[in-house]
Amino acid sequence: MARADLLRTLGDPTRLRIWALCAREELAVGELQVIVGLGQSTVSGHLAQLRAAGVVVARRDGAHTRYAAARPDGQAPLLDLLAADPLPPGDALALQRVLGERDSPSPEGLGNDYLPGRSWEAFAHTLLALFPPLRIADLGVGTGHLTTLLAERARHVIAIDQDAAALARLPDTIEKRVGALEDPPLREREVDLVLLSQALHCVDDPLPTLRRCRDALVGGGQIAVLDLAPHPHAWVRHRLGHRHLGFADLGGLLRSAGFHDVRTDVVHVDRRAPAFTTVLAIGTR
Numbered sequence: 001m002a003r004a005d006l007l008r009t010l011g012d013p014t015r016l017r018i019w020a021l022c023a024r025e026e027l028a029v030g031e032l033q034v035i036v037g038l039g040q041s042t043v044s045g046h047l048a049q050l051r052a053a054g055v056v057v058a059r060r061d062g063a064h065t066r067y068a069a070a071r072p073d074g075q076a077p078l079l080d081l082l083a084a085d086p087l088p089p090g091d092a093l094a095l096q097r098v099l100g101e102r103d104s105p106s107p108e109g110l111g112n113d114y115l116p117g118r119s120w121e122a123f124a125h126t127l128l129a130l131f132p133p134l135r136i137a138d139l140g141v142g143t144g145h146l147t148t149l150l151a152e153r154a155r156h157v158i159a160i161d162q163d164a165a166a167l168a169r170l171p172d173t174i175e176k177r178v179g180a181l182e183d184p185p186l187r188e189r190e191v192d193l194v195l196l197s198q199a200l201h202c203v204d205d206p207l208p209t210l211r212r213c214r215d216a217l218v219g220g221g222q223i224a225v226l227d228l229a230p231h232p233h234a235w236v237r238h239r240l241g242h243r244h245l246g247f248a249d250l251g252g253l254l255r256s257a258g259f260h261d262v263r264t265d266v267v268h269v270d271r272r273a274p275a276f277t278t279v280l281a282i283g284t285r
């Protein structure tokens with residue numbers, strides 16, 4: 001195309017804007033519409049003229065066609081000069097926003113259940129904030145997520161685990177005691193709450209552990225055991241070191257260990273395979 005024709009094509013301010021945007025990013029018609037604030041037929045018409053002049057090329061990308069600036073033979077120096085011009089600030093901002101939205105799912109894809117800002121983490125922080133500040137012993141810390149969460153609000157947290165490295169990862173505000181769940185290093189009437197979250201299934205005989213936990217509680221103190229309902233997944237023995245494939249009667253175990261006011265609830269049923277069921281058992285000394 002002769003240089004005069006090329007300049008005529010780019011001489012239209014809107015067309016030049018669209019071309020300059022395509023020189024920055026490969027964009028779909030819808031994205032260009034949002035940035036320049038014009039209707040689809042107007043944007044498509046400009047793109048058709050830019051393509052006819054050879055300064056824009058189209059590429060199919062799934063459901064979209066994307067447009068990018070091209071540099072036809074002999075015109076590169078002139079086009080490079082034009083492309084070096086900064087975008088108008090409004091276009092630069094709108095381009096950034098459009099690119100940012102590419103990575104986020106569309107509201108339609110979020111499902112009917114979606115509520116902006118709602119999360120289990122936010123629920124957990126809210127419920128904890130309503131807790132009285134307790135002295136808590138957390139037995140078997142794992143990643144330490146729960147231990148750390150509890151420490152936000154507790155008067156004192158004692159973390160107990162056989163794995164010294166797991167304990168070392170916890171914040172300084174948490175007291176760490178290396179020890180066995182079979183004989184947890186806790187003194188008589190030392191805490192208000194003992195927590196065993198997905199840890200009791202790691203010991204062969206849960207009763208001595210539960211009795212030691214009861215002794216460590218003040219009168220009226222509580223134990224909370226989160227563990228699995230009976231399940232058939234024997235792989236948890238060698239992969240995760242479980243000694244029990246869930247517990248059929250966590251409440252009965254707590255009563256046998258001397259707890260009263262025992263209650264048990266199914267608190268989570270995972271719908272995805274391997275679909276474990278989580279049971280919460282609470283008892284009072």
Ligand SMILES: C[S@@+](CC[C@H](N)C(=O)[O-])C[C@H]1O[C@@H](n2cnc3c(N)ncnc32)[C@H](O)[C@@H]1O
Pocket residue numbers: 139140141142143144145146160161162163166179180181182196197198199202203
């Ligand atoms: C599954 S993790 C606990 C998860 C954690 N409580 C939570 O809810 O996220 C089990 C923890 O118990 C510890 N553990 C397993 N058997 C133990 C034993 N016999 N004595 C002491 N700690 C043990 C492991 O080192 C591991 O940190």
